[in-house]
Amino acid sequence: MFTFSSELATHPVIYNLGMQFGLVTTIRQANVTEEKGWIALELEGDEEDIEQAIAWVTGKGVRVDPADDLMQD
Incomplete structure (x- = not known):
């Protein structure tokens, strides 16, 4: 789980995670x-x-924070 302030809400943080680190990101x-x-x-x-x-x-x-227990398919 990612928790952030309102200032970061306008920045492409998730996009950058995928692009800079070669990750697939899925918002659950x-x-x-x-x-x-x-x-x-x-x-x-x-x-x-x-x-x-x-x-x-x-x-x-x-x-x-880990969020393992939130989303189990």
Whole structure:
């Protein structure tokens, strides 16, 4: 789960994750308000690329928490 401030809502963070790190991103759930937003995001790709992407997005100010129990097909 990615939690972010409203300032980041206008930036293409998810797009950049896919492009810069070669990941497939799938939005499973999301909620955005004027104050903050959260996205349950599935990331597919090499484990090393996923780890680098999480470090990158965390550096941008996004809080990242595991969301394994939210979406099981």
